[in-house]
Amino acid sequence: xxxxxxxxxxxxxxxxxxxxxxxxxxxxxxxxxxxxxxxxxxxxxxxxxxxxxxxxxxxxxxxxxxxxxxxxxxxxxxxxxxxxxxxxxxxxxxxxxxxxxxxxxxxxxxxxxxxxxxxxxxxxxxxxxxxxxxxxxxxxxxxxxxxxxxxxxxxxxxxxxxxxxxxxxxxxxxxxxxxxxxxxxxxxxxxxxxxxxxxxxxxxxxxxxxxxxxxxxxxxxxxxxxxxxxxxxxxxxxxxxxxxxxxxxxxxxxxxxxxxxxxxxxxxxxxxxxxxxxxxxxxxxxxxxxxxxxxxxxxxxxxxxxxxxxxxxxxxxxxxxxxxxxxxxxxxxxx
Amino acid sequence: xxxxxxxxxxxxxxxxxxxxxxxxxxxxxxxxxxxxxxxxxxxxxxxxxxxxxxxxxxxxxxxxxxxxxxxxxxxxxxxxxxxxxxxxxxxxxxxxxxxxxxxxxxxxxxxxxxxxxxxxxxxxxxxxxxxxxxxxxxxxxxxxxxxxxxxxxxxxxxxxxxxxxxxxxxxxxxxxxxxxxxxxxxxxxxxxxxxxxxxxxxxxxxxxxxxxxxxxxxxxxxxxxxxxxxxxxxxxxxxxxxxxxxxxxxxxxxxxxxxxxxxxxxxxxxxxxxxxxxxxxxxxxxxxxxxxxxxxxxxxxxxxxxxxxxxxxxxxxxxxxxxxxxxxxxxxxxxxxxxxxxxxxx
Numbered sequence: 314x315x316x317x318x319x320x321x322x323x324x325x326x327x328x329x330x331x332x333x334x335x336x337x338x339x340x341x342x343x344x345x346x347x348x349x350x351x352x353x354x355x356x357x358x359x360x361x362x363x364x365x366x367x368x369x370x371x372x373x374x375x376x377x378x379x380x381x382x383x384x385x386x387x388x389x390x391x392x393x394x395x396x397x398x399x400x401x402x403x404x405x406x407x408x409x410x411x412x413x414x415x416x417x418x419x420x421x422x423x424x425x426x427x428x429x430x431x432x433x434x435x436x437x438x439x440x441x442x443x444x445x446x447x448x449x450x451x452x453x454x455x456x457x458x459x460x461x462x463x464x465x466x467x468x469x470x471x472x473x474x475x476x477x478x479x480x481x482x483x484x485x486x487x488x489x490x491x492x493x494x495x496x497x498x499x500x501x502x503x504x505x506x507x508x509x510x511x512x513x514x515x516x517x518x519x520x521x522x523x524x525x526x527x528x529x530x531x532x533x534x535x536x537x538x539x540x541x542x543x544x545x546x547x548x549x550x551x552x553x554x555x556x557x558x559x560x561x562x563x564x565x566x567x568x569x570x571x572x573x574x575x576x577x578x579x580x581x582x583x584x585x586x587x588x589x590x591x592x593x594x595x596x597x598x599x600x601x602x603x604x605x606x607x608x609x610x611x612x613x614x615x616x617x618x619x620x621x622x623x624x625x626x627x628x629x630x631x632x633x634x635x636x637x638x639x640x641x642x643x644x645x646x647x648x
Numbered sequence: 649x650x651x652x653x654x655x656x657x658x659x660x661x662x663x664x665x666x667x668x669x670x671x672x673x674x675x676x677x678x679x680x681x682x683x684x685x686x687x688x689x690x691x692x693x694x695x696x697x698x699x700x701x702x703x704x705x706x707x708x709x710x711x712x713x714x715x716x717x718x719x720x721x722x723x724x725x726x727x728x729x730x731x732x733x734x735x736x737x738x739x740x741x742x743x744x745x746x747x748x749x750x751x752x753x754x755x756x757x758x759x760x761x762x763x764x765x766x767x768x769x770x771x772x773x774x775x776x777x778x779x780x781x782x783x784x785x786x787x788x789x790x791x792x793x794x795x796x797x798x799x800x801x802x803x804x805x806x807x808x809x810x811x812x813x814x815x816x817x818x819x820x821x822x823x824x825x826x827x828x829x830x831x832x833x834x835x836x837x838x839x840x841x842x843x844x845x846x847x848x849x850x851x852x853x854x855x856x857x858x859x860x861x862x863x864x865x866x867x868x869x870x871x872x873x874x875x876x877x878x879x880x881x882x883x884x885x886x887x888x889x890x891x892x893x894x895x896x897x898x899x900x901x902x903x904x905x906x907x908x909x910x911x912x913x914x915x916x917x918x919x920x921x922x923x924x925x926x927x928x929x930x931x932x933x934x935x936x937x938x939x940x941x942x943x944x945x946x947x948x949x950x951x952x953x954x955x956x957x958x959x960x961x962x963x964x965x966x967x968x969x970x971x972x973x974x975x976x977x978x979x980x981x982x983x984x985x986x987x988x989x990x991x992x993x994x
Binding site for chain 2: 475478537582583591
């Protein structure tokens with residue numbers, strides 16, 4: 314069952330130095346109760362994609378140039394890009410039906426309000442409950458995310474909590490209105506590995522209990538392997554590959570995905586001679602290559618790659634790749 | 649790679665930071681950042697130092713170089729440049745060395761920092777930045793310095809004409825290379841690399857790791873590699889030390905540590921690392937709670953409140969840091985009774 318469909322989304326930032334095409338036409342589909350993993354390096358447009366779905370692109374300088382974000386609910390379809398980001402409809406969806414967790418809980422929580430007040434604010438706003446009822450729900454939520462003695466913690470300020478506890482409070486805040494969609498932008502990147510393990514387990518448990526879909530954004534392929542049902546790999550504002558999680562890890566097709574997989578040291582592999590590297594750096598967004606964005610760094614680059622942008626084509630069941638190496642695999646001609 | 653002899657020997661190294669309170673700034677307590685650690689680093693090896701944030705790994709690295717003054721303990725360094733005539737080496741205690749001696753020692757030990765954005769001077773061009781240590785250590789002629797800078801830039805994979813540019817013109821990976829070039833300027837033998845790749849993107853991380861390994865081979869460097877990422881540490885290190893709350897809880901050869909961990913914390917840490925393989929599954933040991941505050945560590949073994957094997961003795965007695973067979977060190981009462989889960993290798 315479809316929950317969110319992103320169609321040909323283009324977002325750019327109009328700066329004094331020129332226009333930055335942060336997201337250059339991407340398609341995503343998020344199914345109900347599934348986790349879609351979005352991976353890529355910094356600057357590839359993954360956070361901008363998330364912010365566009367939430368209607369949180371700062372405008373100006375940001376602008377959604379074209380595309381649709383279709384939100385399916387109760388048999389209806391709403392295009393979120395058509396709604397006024399500050400209007401009542403979007404405000405009723407944001408935080409209520411689509412919630413978000415950010416990377417750094419210290420900067421995304423308000424330091425002068427108690428944890429309890431911040432969580433209750435969302436409940437009172439969206440569910441029209443009294444303060445007393447909201448407080449009761451808040452304590453329940455804090456308990457659900459594993460914060461010990463929630464009836465005391467509810468009166469504490471963010472600085473009194475550890476990093477892991479703050480991220481738990483953020484998750485409690487995001488889930489307090491029982492959203493159908495949770496966007497998690499690098500939710501564990503700032504945490505230690507043992508705390509990360511706690512938070513990831515918590516998110517998986519909550520997804521099951523609350524029947525929430527998750528858009529999980531991260532640069533960490535290890536985390537994605539454990540969290541996602543389906544994975545989308547982005548490079549320079551475009552989707553270069555998308556597939557079920559097993560196919561992405563065991564049968565990557567795009568040279569960028571293949572390079573990424575080979576370049577990360579893993580706990581389970583024995584030491585080889587040298588790490589594989591993807592040479593060069595991500596190109597300047599002001600001077601994009603005219604063909605495939607990955608061409609300047611690609612080891613399998615061909616003549617056509619320099620001139621034309623490859624389309625995203627299905628090369629196997631549920632497995633899409635944007636690469637000229639796979640362009641012969643048109644539909645009905647799947648290898 | 650290693651010549652087998654000890655380049656650096658750390659004995660009972662301790663660093664307490666006083667916590668002051670009240671109007672007269674009375675010392676109310678101490679943060680025990682590094683709490684009595686012993687360590688040896690062999691010439692030519694890479695010793696990995698892992699642990700979670702706040703465990704004292706950075707403080708340990710900086711106390712070893714005496715960038716911060718240790719509270720107690722000794723750090724013996726085998727200096728080549730300061731050796732007496734006829735001798736190959738001279739053992740110098742960094743922790744007690746006089747300022748002048750320490751300054752000459754500095755040319756043999758350098759540090760690479762984590763954040764390539766804040767560790768470069770934004771108003772200094774790259775050439776001047778890399779040449780600064782040369783100037784400080786008495787390379788007087790501008791021409792000599794410039795040719796050395798070109799040599800260094802090329803060694804780290806940059807170009808000679810990058811010399812005139814400023815830090816903001818470079819990407820994160822390139823900046824890290826600049827920091828590495830500066831650390832190499834004086835021909836050091838020991839480099840403390842403090843989270844050198846954790847601020848970099850995945851595809852750039854591999855480039856810098858390979859560079860560090862090449863430089864080690866070409867210049868015979870010894871690394872103390874401090875990181876929180878177990879996968880990276882496993883890849884680059886010949887031996888690994890695991891820190892928890894200011895103490896080294898386990899130290900062993902890399903293969904040994906990962907295939908036969910002997911401390912419950914090491915076991916939990918390894919099982920918590922997400923492996924990039926959707927079919928990989930081990931029993932994940934979820935540690936309850938947070939790392940206790942180093943301001944007020946628990947009695948007995950520091951790890952016991954989170955340890956699933958903890959027994960009465962762990963709550964009462966601090967375990968001794970002891971050597972098992974070979975070069976495997978551990979700090980746990982129960983090591984002999986436990987059968988801990990290793991990393992499953994593909």
